[in-house]
Amino acid sequence: MQPHPDLRxxxxxxxxxxxxxxxxxxxxxxxxxxxxxxNSPVRAFKSVGGIPPFLVRGEGPxxxxxxxRQFIDYVGSWGPLILxxxxxxTREAILERLAxxxxxxxxxxxxxxxxxxxxxxxxxxxxxxxxxxGTEATMSAIRLARGVTGRDRIIKFNGCYHGHADSFxxxxxxGVATCGIAGSPGVPQAVAELTVSIKFNDLEMLKATVGELGxxxxxxxxxxxxxxxxxxxxxxxxxxEGLRETCTQHGIVLIFDEVMSGFRVALGGAQQRFGVEPxxxxxxxxxxGGLPVGAFGGKRxxxxxxxxxxxxxxxxxLSGNPLSMAAGLAMVRTLRxxxxxxxxxxxxxxxxxxxxxxxxxxxxxxxxxxxxxxxxFFFSDSAVRSFEDAQNSDVARFKQFFHLMLxxxxxxxxxxxxxGFLSTEHTPSIIDQTISAASRCFAKLR
Numbered sequence: 001m002q003p004h005p006d007l008r009x010x011x012x013x014x015x016x017x018x019x020x021x022x023x024x025x026x027x028x029x030x031x032x033x034x035x036x037x038x039n040s041p042v043r044a045f046k047s048v049g050g051i052p053p054f055l056v057r058g059e060g061p062x063x064x065x066x067x068x069r070q071f072i073d074y075v076g077s078w079g080p081l082i083l084x085x086x087x088x089x090t091r092e093a094i095l096e097r098l099a100x101x102x103x104x105x106x107x108x109x110x111x112x113x114x115x116x117x118x119x120x121x122x123x124x125x126x127x128x129x130x131x132x133x134g135t136e137a138t139m140s141a142i143r144l145a146r147g148v149t150g151r152d153r154i155i156k157f158n159g160c161y162h163g164h165a166d167s168f169x170x171x172x173x174x175g176v177a178t179c180g181i182a183g184s185p186g187v188p189q190a191v192a193e194l195t196v197s198i199k200f201n202d203l204e205m206l207k208a209t210v211g212e213l214g215x216x217x218x219x220x221x222x223x224x225x226x227x228x229x230x231x232x233x234x235x236x237x238x239x240x241e242g243l244r245e246t247c248t249q250h251g252i253v254l255i256f257d258e259v260m261s262g263f264r265v266a267l268g269g270a271q272q273r274f275g276v277e278p279x280x281x282x283x284x285x286x287x288x289g290g291l292p293v294g295a296f297g298g299k300r301x302x303x304x305x306x307x308x309x310x311x312x313x314x315x316x317x318l319s320g321n322p323l324s325m326a327a328g329l330a331m332v333r334t335l336r337x338x339x340x341x342x343x344x345x346x347x348x349x350x351x352x353x354x355x356x357x358x359x360x361x362x363x364x365x366x367x368x369x370x371x372x373x374x375x376x377f378f379f380s381d382s383a384v385r386s387f388e389d390a391q392n393s394d395v396a397r398f399k400q401f402f403h404l405m406l407x408x409x410x411x412x413x414x415x416x417x418x419x420g421f422l423s424t425e426h427t428p429s430i431i432d433q434t435i436s437a438a439s440r441c442f443a444k445l446r
Contacts, residue, residue, distance in 0.1 A: 022066040023054045048399045048414045053406075058085025060425035063411060071411035072434055074375070074420040078413075079228070079260050080286040082340075082373065083331060084425030090289040093330035094323055103321045110325035117332055118287070118297060122268045124256070124277035128297035129306060130320035134259035134284025135163025137294035138222070140314045141280045142167055144296075145220035145253035147312035148305050153213060155221045157200040159230030159387025159417070162222055162257050162282075166191045200227060200386045201235065203242040215250035220280075225270035228260040228419030230387045232369055232376025240276040247279070253302065259284035259294070260419065265372030267335055273372070289327035340424045344373035347431060348422055351375050354435035362442035367393075373422040390417060401441055408437035 030037035038044045038052070045052045053065035061084055063073045073085070083090065097110075115128040131137050142154055142165075154167060162168040166187045196213065198205045200223075210218060225240055227233045247254040256278035262269040263286050271277050280298035287295055297303065307313045335341075348370035355377055359366035365381035378384045379394035379401070398416040405412055413420060 021051070024051050026054045026066065027051050042413075042415055042418070045414045047395070047416070048402045050403060052414070053411075060084040060086075061423055061427075061430055069409070071406075071409050072426075072430055073411045074422070074434075075411060075413050076421040076423055077285065077290045078418075079264060079421050080284075080288065080290040081421070081423055082263060082286070082344075083289070083334065084423040087289070087331070089330045089334055090327045093289075093326040094291075097322050097326035100322065102323050103318055105317050108320065108322055108325070110322055110329065111320040114287075114320075114325045114329055114332075115297075117329065117336075118283075118295065121332065121336055122258075122262070122271065122281060122297070124271050124279070124281055124299070125297040126300040127303035128295050129303065129314065130325075131294040131296065131314075131316050132292055132318050132321075133163070133294045134257075134282065135165055135294075136316065137259070137282040137284060137296040138162040138168065138255075138257055139165035141255050141282050141296045141298075142220060142222065143314065144302065144306060144312050145255065145280065147310075148302050149219045149251065149253060151217055151219035152194050153218045154195050155206070155209060155213075155218060156195060156197050157223055157227075157387075158197050159200060159233070159390060160222075160224040160227050160257070161229035162224075163259075167195050199388065200230075200233065201239050202386070203239055203246075206243065207246060210246060210250060210252075215252065218250070218252050220253040220255050221247055222255040222257055224257045224260065225274065225276075226261040226265055226371050226374065228374055228376070230390045230417050231378055231384065231393075232371065232374055232419040233384055233386065233390065234369055234371055235270075235274070236385065240270070240274050244276050244278070253280060254278040255280045255282065257282050259286070260374070261371075262286055263332065263335060264374050264421065266341060267339070287328045287332065288324040289331040291324040291327050293321075293324035293328060341372065344422055344424065345370075347426055347428065348373055348375050350428060351422065351431050351434070352377075354431065355438055358435055358439035359442055362439070362445070364397075364442045364445060365394075375420045375422060378416070397445060400445055404441035404444055405437060408441060410434055410437050 027037050036044045043052055055063050055065050057064045061072055063071050111130060118128050119125050169187050196209060198209050221243060225235060244254060256271055258269040258281050262283045266273040279302055280296060283295045285293060287293055304310055305312045352368045352370045355368045356366060366377055367380045367384050368377035379397040384390050395416045402412055
């Protein structure tokens with residue numbers, strides 16, 4: 001890979017080994033003042049071992065660390081950077097807004113414009129409430145569903161991660177799966193008992209669970225329609241349709257957690273791609289171009305129960321802050337007007353087919369798939385349809401592969417249970433570089 005010129009930071013591309021690096025020094029300092037040395041668990045490299053690179057800058061498909069190393073980035077800040085790092089349109093929108101002030105705690109025109117835009121492009125959204133994170137969006141959606149139905153229980157799916165609110169840390173994916181935490185101390189048993197987690201892609205299990213619990217006790221079914229927090233797992237044909245039918249039949253609120261899939265698998269998210277409209281949808285940092293933001297929205301008849309229109313309380317001082325709204329408007333309008341989805345889909349297919357081809361040549365069992373601009377793979381000789389299947393993949397081999405790829409200058413998510421993401425800046429030649437690197441790494445796997 002050719003070094004990326006960056007005179008401002010004075011980068012010199014070095015070996016990817018970091019044991020004696022500035023990253024190592026920073027990680028040591030961080031562990032003295034930050035639990036685990038990180039502000040979100042998966043960043044600590046606990047499941048793959050080693051020292052995480054401390055990043056200083058991103059540009060297009062690349063990130064750069066404090067030691068001057070350049071990486072092709074497939075994390076993309078965990079999904080939102082569809083236009084790549086430091087995209088000029090979002091950067092300019094932020095800088096323009098910055099001159100006017102960053103936060104007021106009062107209504108702004110930007111909030112109205114963004115709510116109108118989300119209602120325009122996402123099929124199941126008629127009204128929207130802005131929040132500050134994906135976790136805040138999902139916990140608020142659950143409260144709203146409970147308030148509207150007068151019921152307490154929720155059903156989720158094993159391996160789907162909906163943030164770190166108490167109700168969701170039952171058989172969760174993402175960092176919970178990565179760190180090997182079954183749930184979490186601090187979650188009251190009484191709260192955990194109100195959440196039932198079942199196997200993804202198993203419609204018959206859902207129907208049986210609804211029957212066993214009693215439909216009148218279930219407020220909501222929440223699902224990642226395209227899970228990315230157990231690795232990328234695709235919904236089986238008919239699964240999402242079956243969820244919709246079952247929830248409609250029993251008056252259960254269906255919630256699509258589109259924090260990852262929103263704007264990634266289609267402009268209107270998974271609900272547009274698969275033609276299944278939920279009652280409520282949740283979104284995260286993707287709608288802010290990478291800035292801290294979230295939203296939940298859905299049918300007017302449900303959303304109108306929120307305070308101050310209704311009695312279900314939810315609030316947030318920084319909700320709809322002008323910087324996030326400006327960045328989000330710039331990005332979503334760009335996605336709507338330029339329609340990069342055919343290009344992203346083609347490049348994702350190139351990535352998957354290339355990975356499969358070089359793995360097969362090296363006689364390494366690999367299951368790989370894509371959906372829109374989401375990509376994923378497992379070291380498995382069979383298709384992965386659920387979290388249980390994902391857990392049976394070869395995690396030890398992933399750990400070895402991860403570090404080999406890092407040495408090649410390829411930055412993958414440091415977990416076998418996370419999807420990857422492409423941006424419009426991942427050109428065919430960059431993907432070819434990645435596949436060539438993967439070929440060399442597959443050949444070295446024990």
